[in-house]
Amino acid sequence: MIRLPLVLFFSAVLFSAGVYGVLARRNAVLVLMSIELMLNAVNVNLIAFSQALHDLTGQAFALFVIAVAAAEVGIGLAIVILIYRNRETINIDEVNLLKW
Amino acid sequence: MLSEYLPIVVLAALALAFAVASLVVSSLLRPHRPTPAKLAPYECGIEPQRLPKGERFPVKFYVLAMLFIVFDVETIFLFPWAVGFRRLGLFGLVEMVVFIGLVFVAYLYVWREGGLDWNEPVRRSGEREQVGEALRAG
């Protein structure tokens, strides 16, 4: 039996790794992957809570999150491809037509 | 005891049979037109026409992979339904038909918009996910 706080800590570390990736990476595809990492960290969290609470809601929600994450990747890659076709780069620092 | 694993063995045998059968059938059906270029042995570094820059794949791969992921992931909703199939009964079946109908609508859209054509430029993709999601209202 794995103790709940350990799993929560693990998922927090995963989530933070994702946040770091989003903030530090300049390649749009890698940023996208970091966001996926964050979503999956939350999934770990949900499953852990579901197990600890003996409640199925968390697991059902995790399924929805997986599907949403897939849809998000689909849209994200489509946008990255559009950018690449136009600019020949997916470095998000070079995509700067609009000022921040 | 061991008989519990019989379904897995059967499944494995079926999978193997399917794989072998597909290879055999395709080798029987495909045209066989050898040309010198095709028969030449490929050795790395000897005769590539142009060096690939970095690791770039044609965009088509991404588009198809994307479509695959989206449709593939929709199947995760079939698992909980299959587990609770007996208790859900006809109600669950109708719900699932609605779900699959919506996925089919998305497929129809992708197909008509040329998302599955390999040779023509892909028009656009990225809209159909919402259709799959819209059903969760129901």
Added chain:
Amino acid sequence: MLGQFLSHPPVELGPIGPELVLAGAGVLVLLGGALVRRRQPRALLLASLAGLTGAAVVSVSLWRWRGHATVLGGMVQADRFAVVARLILLGVAALALVLGHHYFERLGEERPEFYPLVLFTTLGMTLITAAADLILVFLALEILSLSLYVLTALSRRLAAVEGSMKYFLLGAFSSAFFLYGVAMAYGATGSTHLSTIARSLAGQTGNQALALAAVALLVIGFGFKVAAVPFHMWTPDVYQGAPTAVTAYMSAATKVAAFAAFLRVLMTSFQPLTWDWTPIVWGLAVATMIVGSVLAIAQTDIKRMLAYSSIAHAGFVLVGVSAATQEGIQSALFYLLAYAATILGAFGVVMLASGRGEEHTSLGSYAGLCRRSPLLAGLMSLFLLSMAGIPPTAGFIAKVNVFRAAVDAGHWGVALVGVLASVVAAFFYIRVMVLMYMQEPLEDVEPDPSIVPRLAVAVPALLTLLFGVFPGLVLGLLERASVLRW
């Protein structure tokens, strides 16, 4: 067999009737656009408008809903708050469809995807206003966000694609935070139902530390969607980059939907923690009003200026939210109504005044607009006055209401900052009016002469005036809609 089907779980589809109508219309329009050989954008437009009308009729019929308060396993709330928010959203969507149809027709670009995407976005938005479960809030949020990312990129312009990418990356980032907040709330209370969470927190059975983390993360997620400072960075880029008709739609509708869900989540499930989240919202409101108003002064592009102005308006709505009372909800709803009409109209005028496509959106090209098109200049002035909060416009009543709600709840400070921010903001609104009326035209731009989009812009203008002069017309209705139960 049939009896078994009918009797299975008690399925009451009534309260999601509007969403079912929208989904059906969206699928039909999507297939119509893809399957029919000779594409008829006008037919798609009419079909979409019919879908919106149907959804509106169903929504109105829900005003007198007598069934259970929540249906579908506690997922959907059937209350008047949802009805009002839905009607605002459906109205915005209808006007935006007309504007967008004209926009793409004028550009000569064929965009059959525009119509179903707007319908799906509206579906996500109306669903989020009625969601009584955090799972459904998240799913609806994703439906509307994913559709909006695509809508933003629905143009060949590079700026649109770029805005879309920024919107997507930051939006997905913020949804992950939101999702983490949902997981925390679930872990703290063992449920994702808004009312069960509230009961668990009120009874002190939930884990308070996890619940506080949940509030903070959910506020980040919502803060991003409503463009509150410091989660506003995407707004100017996206609003400037997106096709103007899409900007008009999303600036008005996204804010209404996100605030409706924000209000519901904070005021029901986290109502027992009101004393903990009020200061957070308070701080967000102050930062948003100040930063939005001050940065708007420095803008030279009208779309960017309106984007910063919409950020500032999010701050004013947050003032109403921070009151955490029924009066606060009512004032926030009225503010959202006034804001939606105003910003939709303002971007509509921008679309008509800037010729084909996206040229001439700099402030300079508005010089002398009253010579070229007195009507457009007049409409724009009305919207700008409403945004500045000058009587007799809806913006004035809205601002007075949110400030009064805040003062009644004891938040003097935030109301004072709000008044100061409106004074600062008035400066750049008036500046545009001075440009339009008192200067000679610099460029020779013919404004779009079409009639139908003008009518679509005139509707919000009429509403702005009407609610400014006779606010009583809707205030009573909103008061009855601003009860959130748990």
